[in-house]
Amino acid sequence: MRLIQEIDQTCCPPLVGSVLSETDAERLAQALRVIADPARLRLVSLVAASEGGESCVCDLTDRLDLGQPTVSHHLKVLTDAGILRREKRGRWAYYRIEPEPLELLRGALDPGAVGTERSTELGVT
């Protein structure tokens, strides 16, 4: 039983700039854990690089040296997180990138204030 772990607007306050609350840290960590896996990184990379911007599971399974259930599992994790979108057409399931979540994660990693004095200007709690 896996919980939905959608990466939404509220998941990713910037890592630097103000101190992360326990809740925010938990949320951001959960979002990062989704992509902190080699198989899932390769899946995202494969889908993004595929022509038409989408891949069906069979293509992905072929290239990952992992069993089909395992690939399916990773795709579910990525989809639940909102990073991939699933569309079923006939017997096949096609996955494509949903750009926003990755962009949000990226934004959370650095607002450009690392190592500067800006951090103290922003009302540290």
Place this chain on the structure above:
Amino acid sequence: MRLIQEIDQTCCPPLVGSVLSETDAERLAQALRVIADPARLRLVSLVAASEGGESCVCDLTDRLDLGQPTVSHHLKVLTDAGILRREKRGRWAYYRIEPEPLELLRGALDPGAVGTERSTELGVT
């Protein structure tokens, strides 16, 4: 026994733009796992927000609701990854952010080619 897992220039080819090799995916995943933890995210956030850009361990231990050995462990993981730098002065150890690794990770997440045709232009393997 923990391996050094320095995040260097070679760790983070872009996630999107070409297909990640198994090795690159493993490296990037390892780097992401370092920050995919709520305690470590809060540590980075705390250090970045502290005045002077540095904190000693005692300050961090106070604010994390975790035991001192646990905080020390997380600081070691972050330091081994190159995200924090340790400087010992007297009895105290001070940690500060090393901006580059986070910036590299951030860069790996998206070169701006998500969902565009650019990915196919870049020589997909």
Place this chain on the structure above:
DNA sequence: GGGACATATTGACAGCTATCGATATATCCG
């Protein structure tokens, strides 16, 4: 030296998760 303090290391353990084989579900086709 010796006590107090700050931090690091060690060893143990519980919880999580990546993986697999087996099976279920769903869709197409003849």
Place this chain on the structure above:
DNA sequence: CGGATATATCGATAGCTGTCAATATGTCCC
């Protein structure tokens, strides 16, 4: 309907890691 194909789900397991208590190391000061 029945077989074939594509994907998802289930149950089990092994390996990893975050956490802690106990202890070690290092530093200052009297």
